[in-house]
Amino acid sequence: MRAAGEQISNGSAEYLMEVRCYRNFDALREWRSKINALNLASIRPDPFATFEFYENYWRNYDFSVDGLDPQLVFLIACEAGKLVGYAAFKSVTQKVCGLKARKLEYLVLHDSDRPHPVAQRGLEALVSEEFFAYLAGLRPRWSLFELQQQDATSPLFPPPAGGHYAIRRWPNWDTHTIPTRWPHLRAYFGALQKKFRNNLRRQMRNLLNLGKVELLSSDDPAAMPALFELYCAIEAHSWKNQAGLSIVTNPNRTAYFRGLMTLDQPMRISLQVLLCDGVPIAGLMTGEFDNTLYALHIVYDDRFSQYAPGSMMLLMGVRRAIAAGHDGLNLLGGFGYYKSSWLAVNTPTFNGQIYRAGSIFHWRRMFGDLKRRVRPESEQLAGFNASRRATLPAQKVRQGDVSIATQDAAVLARYAELIVDVRNCSGEFLNSNELVAALPFDINGAGEDSATRLPAKRYEVASTHVEGVVLADA
Numbered sequence: 269m270r271a272a273g274e275q276i277s278n279g280s281a282e283y284l285m286e287v288r289c290y291r292n293f294d295a296l297r298e299w300r301s302k303i304n305a306l307n308l309a310s311i312r313p314d315p316f317a318t319f320e321f322y323e324n325y326w327r328n329y330d331f332s333v334d335g336l337d338p339q340l341v342f343l344i345a346c347e348a349g350k351l352v353g354y355a356a357f358k359s360v361t362q363k364v365c366g367l368k369a370r371k372l373e374y375l376v377l378h379d380s381d382r383p384h385p386v387a388q389r390g391l392e393a394l395v396s397e398e399f400f401a402y403l404a405g406l407r408p409r410w411s412l413f414e415l416q417q418q419d420a421t422s423p424l425f426p427p428p429a430g431g432h433y434a435i436r437r438w439p440n441w442d443t444h445t446i447p448t449r450w451p452h453l454r455a456y457f458g459a460l461q462k463k464f465r466n467n468l469r470r471q472m473r474n475l476l477n478l479g480k481v482e483l484l485s486s487d488d489p490a491a492m493p494a495l496f497e498l499y500c501a502i503e504a505h506s507w508k509n510q511a512g513l514s515i516v517t518n519p520n521r522t523a524y525f526r527g528l529m530t531l532d533q534p535m536r537i538s539l540q541v542l543l544c545d546g547v548p549i550a551g552l553m554t555g556e557f558d559n560t561l562y563a564l565h566i567v568y569d570d571r572f573s574q575y576a577p578g579s580m581m582l583l584m585g586v587r588r589a590i591a592a593g594h595d596g597l598n599l600l601g602g603f604g605y606y607k608s609s610w611l612a613v614n615t616p617t618f619n620g621q622i623y624r625a626g627s628i629f630h631w632r633r634m635f636g637d638l639k640r641r642v643r644p645e646s647e648q649l650a651g652f653n654a655s656r657r658a659t660l661p662a663q664k665v666r667q668g669d670v671s672i673a674t675q676d677a678a679v680l681a682r683y684a685e686l687i688v689d690v691r692n693c694s695g696e697f698l699n700s701n702e703l704v705a706a707l708p709f710d711i712n713g714a715g716e717d718s719a720t721r722l723p724a725k726r727y728e729v730a731s732t733h734v735e736g737v738v739l740a741d742a
Contacts, residue, residue, distance in 0.1 A: 285352070285394065287402045290342040293323045299344060302351045304534060307386050308558065315535040315557035316380035322356050324527035325376055330520040335360025335371060342375075343402060345387070345395045353395030355385035357403070359410060364628045371629070372403065372410040379524075379564065381443055381600055382417050382617060385424070396423035404431060411627035415620040416440065417601060425620035434623040434630055441601040444612035445560075446586060448596050453587045456611070457708035464609050465709070468579055473711050475575035476704060479545040483584065483703050484687065486695025487538035487556070492529045494689035495539040499551040501683070502541075505569040515565065525565070528555070535562070540584055542568075542577055546683055550577035552585050554597075561589040562598045582610065587706065 290296040300319040307317050315321060322342075331338040338360050345353035356375035361368050374383040387395035403413065415425050417440050427433050450456040457465060475481060486495060500522075503514040515525050529537045535555040542550040550568035554561050563585055568578040589597040599607050604614055623630035691697055704711050 284347065285398050286346045287398050288344045288346065289402070289406075290344065291340050293319075293326060293340070293342075296342055296344075299351060299354075303354055303386075306351055306354065306388065309389065310386050311389060311392065312384070313558040314381065314384075314386065315555055315562060316376055316383070317356075317386050318534045320533045321528075321535065322375060324524060324530075324533070325379075328520050328524035328527055330518050331358070331360065334358075334373075334377070335362045336368075337361045340375070341372065341403075341406070343385075343399050345398055352391050353385055353387035353399070355399055356383075359406075359408075364632055367628050369411040369628045370408050372406070372413045374416060377416055379600075380417075381562070381598060382419050382615070384418075384422065392423055397428060400424055400427060409624070411624050412629040413622040415622070417443070417617045418620055419443075419615055419617050422620065425622070427622050432625040434625050434633070436621045436623070436633060437618050440617045440619045442604045442614040442616050443601045444599040444604055444607040444614050446589070446597040446599065446607075446610055446612045448586070448590045448594055450590060452708075453583075453590055453706075454708040456586060456590065457583075459611060461609065468576065468583070469709050469711075471574070471576035472580055472583075472707065475544075475572070475577060475580060476700065476711060478572075478575065480543075481700050481703060482543045483540060483698040483706075484543065484690050484695065485538065485540040485584070485588070485697070486690060486693055487536055488693040488695055489529065489531055491690045491693035491695055492537070492539065494686040495541055496526070496529065498541045498548045498683065498686050498690075499539055499553070499567065502548050502551055502567045502569055505571055506567050507570045508567060514567070525553075528564070537564075538588070540581060540588075542580060543687070544572070546680060546687065548683065550581050552581040554585055554588065556592075556594070559593075559595050560598055561585070561592070561594045561596070563600065583707075586610070587708075 296319070303319045307313055326340060338358050341357040341359055343353075343355050343357070344351065357372055358375045359370055359372050362371050363369075376383055385392070385396050385399055403410075413427075415422065418425055425437070426435050448456075450459065457468075460468075484495065484498070486492075500516050503509045503516055506514060508514040509517070516522055527533075528535065535557045538554045538556065540552045540554075541548050548569075549572050551566070552563065553565040555564050556562075563582070566578055566581055568581070586597055599610075599612055601617065604612075608614065621633070623633060698706060
């Protein structure tokens with residue numbers, strides 16, 4: 269194994285590669301434009317590998333869930349002062365059997381797609397080798413180097429031969445991308461499996477007959493504060509809120525998502541919010557980068573789950589990707605059993621662990637492996653959303669009943685203010701009829717004028733609250 273900076277040869281050219289390590293983003297700022305330019309010129313431009321994304325993540329992420337004393341380890345590779353590669357890691361301290369040990373891992377563990385070193389085309393292997401050589405001698409010495417969500421092209425796993433390492437690998441959630449090879453949404457919908465199409469049509473028909481269903485969509489920075497407030501309001505009744513996975517669970521996470529919407533971010537954020545009688549019931553957050561649309565977050569009111577409002581949002585996301593001419597809609601990792609139904613193409617990933625032989629992490633792994641041999645446990649990934657199943661079931665909204673979504677009058681008034689604020693900005697705002705027209709199938713009567721529906725008031729106002737009336741299927 270070479271030491272970092274040693275002169276190496278590639279064909280007839282001679283290279284002298286220097287690796288520098290930065291511990292804070294203020295010192296790293298001089299490389300900002302060069303980092304972003306190299307990312308765009310690399311084999312796989314990555315919105316989660318821009319300087320701005322890294323900095324926002326580092327400043328707002330709650331690292332207490334990963335360990336103690338987090339330290340930034342941002343590596344820069346240069347040749348004659350020219351940037352040819354970079355990678356963002358962090359080092360944390362964890363307690364193992366009562367003893368403290370250091371663990372090294374990628375900086376971004378969540379809300380991203382296959383973290384990796386970024387390098388100049390043709391230098392990927394050389395840059396990665398130099399980075400590993402540097403990390404191997406990093407002080408304080410780490411006991412475990414964990415590489416999450418790696419694909420078959422991972423340049424850092426397995427490690428170079430010759431070191432005293434033990435390695436372990438196991439499957440992780442696949443990532444999924446819907447390629448937008450169809451000319452329009454109707455052609456895409458027609459390619460879905462017939463049973464899945466019929467289920468979507470039935471669920472969305474019933475959804476559109478619940479009441480006045482509208483869609484707000486915008487990527488206008490001026491609309492983001494109001495749209496984001498509407499979006500977060502949905503989470504109070506989402507399974508993600510019960511499971512502690514919502515945007516509003518932790519103020520750091522809320523700040524992280526707000527940070528994604530700032531003007532300096534290379535990834536352009538868009539929010540879509542679905543309304544039913546003026547109340548937000550589902551939303552989708554997407555990010556646009558290098559001709560790919562990324563589904564960053566989706567939420568829906570679990571009480572409306574039988575009407576598949578989340579599926580409506582995902583369908584609108586595919587519509588946006590096709591209409592904008594994007595190469596695909598990247599759905600990120602997890603829940604492939606569902607995403608495959610949407611014709612998403614999967615990329616298998618794995619987690620890799622590199623242990624220093626004889627370290628406390630290594631001994632714990634050996635003991636764990638022994639236990640598994642004595643009492644085998646399946647390492648297969650569950651074919652369902654385990655976090656959602658663990659939450660308490662929500663009381664469901666039923667057609668023809670007074671909505672259980674009883675809202676305080678002040679809350680509804682606030683929603684109305686926010687909706688007006690959004691509509692005063694640029695974006696796409698579809699009323700019920702326009703939403704029906706945007707769908708790639710016939711609803712068979714859903715979305716017609718309210719006079720043809722079951723006669724009922726939209727809201728019955730009491731002195732202290734407003735109750736929404738859910739209309740029966742016409």
